[in-house]
Amino acid sequence: xxxxxxxxxxxxxxxxxxxxxxxxxxxxxxxxxxxxxxxxxxxxxxxxxxxxxxxxxxxxxxxxxxxxxxxxxxxxxxxxxxxxxxxxxxxxxxxxxxxxxxxxxxxxxxxxxxxxxxxxxxxxxxxxxxxxxxxxxxxxxxxxxxxxxxxxxxxxxxxxxxxxxxxxxxxxxxxxxxxxxxxxxxxxxxxxxxxxxxxxxxxxxxxxxxxxxxxxxxxxxxxxxxxxxxxxxxxxxxxxxxxxxxxxxxxxxxxxxxxxxxxxxxxxxxxxxxxxxxxxxxxxxxxxxxxxxxxxxxxxxxxxxxxxxxxxxxxxxxxxxxxxxxxxxxxxxxxxxxxxxxxxxxxxxxxxxxxxxxxxxxxxxxxxxxxxxxxxxxxxxxxxxxxxxxxxxxxxxxxxxxxxxxxxxxxxxxxxxxxxxxxxxxxxxxxxxxxxxxxxxxxxxxxxxxxxxxxxxxxxxxxxxxxxxxxxxxxxxxxxxxxxxxxxxxxxxxxxxxxxxxxxxxxxxxxxxxxxxxxxxxxxxxxxxxxxxxxxxxxxxxxxxxxxxxxxxxxxxxxxxxxxxxxxxxxxxxxxxxxxxxxxxxxxxxxxxxxxxxxxxxxxxxxxxxxxxxxxxx
Numbered sequence: 001x002x003x004x005x006x007x008x009x010x011x012x013x014x015x016x017x018x019x020x021x022x023x024x025x026x027x028x029x030x031x032x033x034x035x036x037x038x039x040x041x042x043x044x045x046x047x048x049x050x051x052x053x054x055x056x057x058x059x060x061x062x063x064x065x066x067x068x069x070x071x072x073x074x075x076x077x078x079x080x081x082x083x084x085x086x087x088x089x090x091x092x093x094x095x096x097x098x099x100x101x102x103x104x105x106x107x108x109x110x111x112x113x114x115x116x117x118x119x120x121x122x123x124x125x126x127x128x129x130x131x132x133x134x135x136x137x138x139x140x141x142x143x144x145x146x147x148x149x150x151x152x153x154x155x156x157x158x159x160x161x162x163x164x165x166x167x168x169x170x171x172x173x174x175x176x177x178x179x180x181x182x183x184x185x186x187x188x189x190x191x192x193x194x195x196x197x198x199x200x201x202x203x204x205x206x207x208x209x210x211x212x213x214x215x216x217x218x219x220x221x222x223x224x225x226x227x228x229x230x231x232x233x234x235x236x237x238x239x240x241x242x243x244x245x246x247x248x249x250x251x252x253x254x255x256x257x258x259x260x261x262x263x264x265x266x267x268x269x270x271x272x273x274x275x276x277x278x279x280x281x282x283x284x285x286x287x288x289x290x291x292x293x294x295x296x297x298x299x300x301x302x303x304x305x306x307x308x309x310x311x312x313x314x315x316x317x318x319x320x321x322x323x324x325x326x327x328x329x330x331x332x333x334x335x336x337x338x339x340x341x342x343x344x345x346x347x348x349x350x351x352x353x354x355x356x357x358x359x360x361x362x363x364x365x366x367x368x369x370x371x372x373x374x375x376x377x378x379x380x381x382x383x384x385x386x387x388x389x390x391x392x393x394x395x396x397x398x399x400x401x402x403x404x405x406x407x408x409x410x411x412x413x414x415x416x417x418x419x420x421x422x423x424x425x426x427x428x429x430x431x432x433x434x435x436x437x438x439x440x441x442x443x444x445x446x447x448x449x450x451x452x453x454x455x456x457x458x459x460x461x462x463x464x465x466x467x468x469x470x471x472x473x474x475x476x477x478x479x480x481x482x483x484x485x486x487x488x489x490x491x492x493x494x495x496x497x498x499x500x501x502x503x504x505x506x507x508x509x510x511x512x513x514x515x516x517x518x519x520x521x522x523x524x525x526x527x528x529x530x531x532x533x534x535x536x537x538x539x540x541x542x543x544x545x546x547x548x549x550x551x552x553x554x555x556x557x558x559x560x561x562x563x564x565x566x567x568x569x570x571x572x573x574x575x576x577x578x579x580x581x582x583x584x585x586x587x588x589x590x591x592x593x594x595x596x597x598x599x600x601x602x603x604x605x606x607x608x609x610x611x612x613x614x615x616x617x618x
Contacts, residue, residue: 077501
């Protein structure tokens with residue numbers, strides 16, 4: 001985090017920065033640091049850091065880290081950085097340890113911004129004060145695995161990994177952003193407009209962007225966007241990139257784990273991790289965490305067990321479960337760490353998995369997050385996929401896709417649905433966005449005026465979903481706004497609520513590029529969607545997992561949980577209605593809408609409680 005505040009003397013500035021830093025102790029329970037620009041009195045800057053020690057343990061990795069040209073506060077991990085270290089060392093750089101923070105610091109000092117960003121890969125958000133440029137630089141990784149929020153009021157400027165640190169500052173405008181609130185209720189997400197949050201004065205640095213603050217304004221620029229028209233690729237290319245990505249993300253000086261959902265994505269990550277560990281002769285224990293909700297309506301344990309039984313490297317299995325009563329007991333802590341609400345209850349499964357990982361001393365969890373968005377895993381992708389096949393004139397693949405759709409949808413005879421989806425996706429993206437918002441807004445219980453406003457907002461303010469080919473355009477939209485930003489947000493929050501870092505190798509740059517390069521006809525097969533991934537890892541997955549056509553994921557039955565949380569969600573619903581000046585009554589809403597309205601209101605009430613005047617009154 002950082003604080004730039006010329007209105008405070010050095011001692012006062014450091015005291016405020018220390019409170020901000022310590023509000024994030026859960027993200028970094030292993031150490032702390034504070035640095036002030038005391039050698040330049042005209043620069044009212046303090047950098048703070050809470051450390052989660054994973055690589056380069058001990059003082060060698062302590063932050064903020066200073067070098068000859070500036071000071072760095074870095075959250076995240078660099079992957080595949082050995083070649084970069086060797087290049088820097090060959091140029092005369094002397095390293096004092098093995099920390100990737102030191103690699104990043106020297107890369108920034110040697111190449112500056114944004115050139116250094118082109119050379120690094122990983123999951124990161126960082127702040128770098130360049131004494132040479134007299135600029136404070138901020139940056140976020142290519143797909144937004146690590147968060148970064150900022151706020152400015154006149155000459156005062158602050159940055160943090162979570163909103164709670166910024167809300168401690170009395171000058172931060174915490175007024176709810178009404179359009180963003182309506183967008184959440186209508187669409188279940190808050191990322192269609194890059195940089196926006198649910199609060200007027202709190203901004204998010206978009207993925208693949210960097211910024212420079214000179215004491216007056218933050219100038220934000222994009223440095224990366226997913227290539228929707230990469231070179232042609234094959235399943236063999238996909239496998240090669242998957243092998244590399246998983247192998248690189250196994251690097252750690254502390255215990256590692258992985259989640260096992262029984263689906264194709266997490267199973268792929270676990271199987272590849274197992275092979276990589278065997279190849280390198282790794283005798284450390286890989287901790288495998290399998291979640292099953294006690295009240296789940298469907299049981300995936302047979303698939304999870306098939307994956308667990310196939311692991312051959314040293315490992316330990318942990319079954320994790322929960323129930324509505326446990327969430328009720330932990331609800332305040334859940335809301336505190338979740339911050340902006342999530343549209344369904346799957347984030348609670350992440351909370352439970354991370355809590356159990358922490359109990360077993362595991363600080364890193366690999367998961368299969370992103371596989372559906374990279375490898376065409378959702379039924380909503382049938383529409384753009386069929387459009388691409390029609391435009392290619394590949395009627396054989398078109399027919400096979402239509403035939404397999406009912407099995408994937410779980411609706412025998414539902415051949416018309418994928419055809420209707422193709423017609424819908426033939427509409428301009430702006431039209432689809434507005435129509436979806438209007439439809440969902442009414443289903444979410446919004447009043448007619450708010451539903452129209454939500455639809456108009458979706459029409460006028462939206463994240464571009466474009467690219468070469470309907471399928472890749474839809475996938476890029478899912479990664480940039482529809483799905484991945486909110487998935488990564490709740491994964492980050494729920495993991496680091498317990499000091500556990502999540503890693504997502506299926507969102508690696510090379511994996512995405514290879515997956516996007518596979519021709520559309522090869523992305524669906526007789527077993528359904530994700531054909532390119534199935535073919536790429538066919539030799540290492542249990543047949544039951546490889547051939548399954550449906551996946552439930554970390555499932556929590558919404559109605560039962562909503563019933564258990566009735567009083568808390570009613571209170572939240574009342575707060576949301578107060579903000580909007582009305583809306584459907586709680587009992588008139590379906591369970592999913594009760595959760596959305598209630599969770600949103602609980603967040604708004606939590607924001608109020610964080611404000612300095614509220615804390616003083618308490």
